[in-house]
Amino acid sequence: MTQMTDKTIAVVKGLIMDGVAKANSGHPGGAMSSSDYATILFSEFLNTNPDDTKWFNRDRFIMAAGHESMLLYSLLHLNGLLSLDDLKEFRQLGSRTPGHPEVNETPGVEATSGPLGQGFAVSVGFAAAEAHLRDKLGSDVMDHYTYAVSCDGDIQEPVALGAASLAGLWGLGKLIIYYDSNKIQLASPCSQVDCTDHRKVFEGMCWQVLEVDGHNQDEIRAAIKEGQLETGKPTLIIGHTTMAKGCATMEGSHKTHGSPLSTEEISATKEKLGLPAENFYVPEDVVANFQSRFDGLRKNAADWQAVVDEKLGDPEFASMWKEVTMPRSERKIDWPEFTPGETMATRKAWGACLNSVMESLPTLVGGSADLDPSNQTQHFRDTYGDFGVTGYGSRNLAFGVREFPMAAIMNGLQLHGGLMPFGATFLTFADYCRNAIRMSALQKLPVLYVFTHDSFWVGEDGPTHQPIEHVSSLRLIPDLIDLRPADAMETAVCLDIAITQEEMPSTIFLTRQGLPVLDPAEYPAVTDGPRKGGYVLKDCDGTPDLILIGSGSEVALCLETAKVLKRKVRVVSMPSTKLFDDQPESYKNEVLPPEVTARAAAEAGRTPLWYKYVGLNGVVLGLDHFGASAPGKILSDKYGFTPENFARMIREKY
Structure with a gap:
């Protein structure tokens, strides 16, 4: 096993160097330092269906360190999902191997992970979705792991730590994140910008923390197994690694982070790794060994399908399964009626709509960034409880004062599939969410952003809380639906637009002040x-x-x-x-x-x-x-x- 694993890791590193060199663009160093862990995870642990990249109970893998994309593409090639020609087209127009993983471009990519920190937060959303659906469907139908590869820069982004705090609180035991701690980032050693003891930080946020030599195969395997055994806490595996591990002369250099290796360095490194000089070298025995688990994985998927087919005979399960798998555009929702002439803030109309439809939409999950009464989500929270605190079946996600993590986690919930996420806060705090909203649009995720207190009518809280530029600013994001309803009637229609949307996120802007309810007889x-x-x-x-x-x-x-x-x-x-x-x-x-x-x-x-x-x-x-x-x-x-x-x-x- 060790000899073949060594050979496979060497081949992966060769592909990383060649792909980046051919594109004359990319990030070889971190991809090489993460290769030991990722190769072992993909070849020995990931539970997938080789014939269906969208199999519902597959383990999810998120390359949170998105600049290490060439590592992921190399592994997807060994999995039979990408060709060598795809690898040769790395970072080229129209290729299936863009510079950072893109969920709608490449088979086997679960999330678009460009901006650092968000892939980490998105993985929390994946794990939360799994835990909730496991409660609703049963562990014989939903029981997968969520894995991610993170890096020094990823962990430095506060959105990652905000999401990590929630993952610890929620006890997401099937979340395992590998932190490739090579202690080098693009411009310098990490010691110049960070003194954090990540073990203490993550243990303080209720995580299991394991530390390994990230180039020791036995330690890697043992850590993954230990992470799988911990059911009450998420696991952070800190892999102490060397940047550009295996390079002939440039191991540990920050210069390998964001630039191709020279032709001479690649040649010498291949010789050091025992690889031939040819570019994009992939021997048949490496592919065969990498895919040796495929028959067993196919049987697992077939056995799972048999369980689902049998459980569909249970009306309660069949009803929930229908909700989980129903296309959003097919939903017919009975929205509440409003009395013409009455005065009602559109945020209260949203609350009335939520309260009216929440029982008929059992896959609707979400919550507020610590503004439940103001955002009109209090009744939803009181009715269904706080996820991970009162139970995994609870539907309210109490995000706390964490707007950016909230938005990124919502993307993970949507990417996982089976749920309809929403998140609420004041419109002026949309700036905290903005990059995750952009990522919603980029990934064609129909998540719902509820923004209340949408203008100077907020009043006494003053200019810090009175949004001025926010609606216009959000309208600049392509493929994002802006919804600013005139009254309660329009609010219900706007929500129907958002909930039945298949490919675009929606932002709905709601008033604090009362507005007259329009009369359909007159209008x-x-x-x-x-x-x-x-x-x-x-x-x-x-x-x-x-x-x-x-x-x-x-x-x-x-x-x-x-x-x-x-x-x-x-x-x-x-x-x-x-x-x-x-x-x-x-x-x-x-x-x-x-x-x-x-x-x-x-x-x-x-x-x-x-x-x-x-x-x-x-x-x-x-x-x-x-x-x-x-x-x-x-x-x-x-x-x-x-x-x-x-x-x-x-x-x-x-």
């Missing part, structure tokens, strides 16, 4: 119009003299302003600029006829985006400065968010 389009992003809420006879466009709380302002103006006015509600922009040009011209150039828009946030819809000479009522600490109504008057002031601005222009 019939409100019941379905939001699905197209923007729609005619109230029209006039004939061609309008003026079009008013509003979003969220400013739709009511537009309706009142139309009354003050006493002109032929069309009022357009635009809860989602993304969905509106995606409509056919013919529809957009129906809503905003090009011949009607007198236009005005209102939104309690930054103004530049709205000139896209009103024209460069149009009128935009917004906020391009920070707020102040005062009651919301006083700020509304001060900043001119009144029908009288909006009408004055329009009259002065048109």
Whole structure:
């Protein structure tokens, strides 16, 4: 075993060097120092289905140190999932081997792990999903491990430690993360930037911590087995390794972190490793040995399927299995009704919607970043308990004051499959979540971000808590649905859009202040119009003299302003600029006829985006400065968010 393992590891290191050299770009050093652990894990421990990379109960592996992608691709080649030609196209346009692992580009890649820290946090989401579904489906159906390879830079990112704290609290015993501690990062030795005792830190966060020589095969195997035996705590295996282990002259050099090795260094290293000089060398015996477990893995998968087929005879299991496997787009949800004319904050409408549908959506899981009463998730939490604290079957995820870990963990929950995650906080804290939101969009993950307290109407908490630029900023992220409903009716439609979405994440922006509930008898389009992003809420006879466009709380302002103006006015509600922009040009011209150039828009946030819809000479009522600490109504008057002031601005222009 040792001789063949040595040979396999050498071959993997040869592929890493050759792939990076051919691309003239990449990170060979860390990939080589992690090769011993990753090769043993893939060849001896991972439980997968060789014929189905999406088999539901497969062990999940996340390359959290995404710059070590060439290591993962080399192992996927030995698994038969990538060809040598794929490896030769490393980092090239259109290849299946991009610079960092991309979940939608490469078979066998579980998560897009680019920004350091997030792969670690995402793995916590995977493990949480496994634990919850194990409780719901039974350990004979869901019992896989989640493995990840992390690195020094990965651990330095605070998002990793925030997620680690939750993993420890939740007791995710089937999470095993290998920390390749080669003590070198891109620009320097780690000693120049870090003095952390990671054993103490992780043990303090309720992890089992094991330390091994990361190049000792027996210690690696023993640590993985010990991690598997610990069922009440996640396991961190700290592998003390040497950067670019095996290199002829550059072992331990930070110069190997982010640059290809020279031709001379590669040649000398191959000789040292006992490899021939040829590039992309993969002998048949290494492949055969690596795949020697395949028949047994196939039998495991077949036995698992037989268990599922038998359990489908149980109506309770069959019902839950249907929920777990149902495409989101096929869901038909009965949303609550609201009383026209009442005043209700859209955050309360969200809470009412959540409370109404949570029983009929048993795979809906999520929670708040320590803002349950404000985010209207308190009843959900009280009803279903806190995951990992009151039980793995509990559906509320109490994230604490950890917005970035919350968002990254949600990505892991969604990537795992079988669950519909949501997370809530104040809109001003969206900046903490932002890079994970971007990763949601990049990976086509339909997670739901609930952001309440969406404008200066937050009031007395002051400018630190009053979002100004946040909605416009989030709209800059491609393939992210922005939803800012005008009232309770639109809130329900917007939530239906988000919950039934298959490939795009959604951000919903909700008010603290009350808004009038629109009457479908007077505004019939409100019941379905939001699905197209923007729609005619109230029209006039004939061609309008003026079009008013509003979003969220400013739709009511537009309706009142139309009354003050006493002109032929069309009022357009635009809860989602993304969905509106995606409509056919013919529809957009129906809503905003090009011949009607007198236009005005209102939104309690930054103004530049709205000139896209009103024209460069149009009128935009917004906020391009920070707020102040005062009651919301006083700020509304001060900043001119009144029908009288909006009408004055329009009259002065048109």
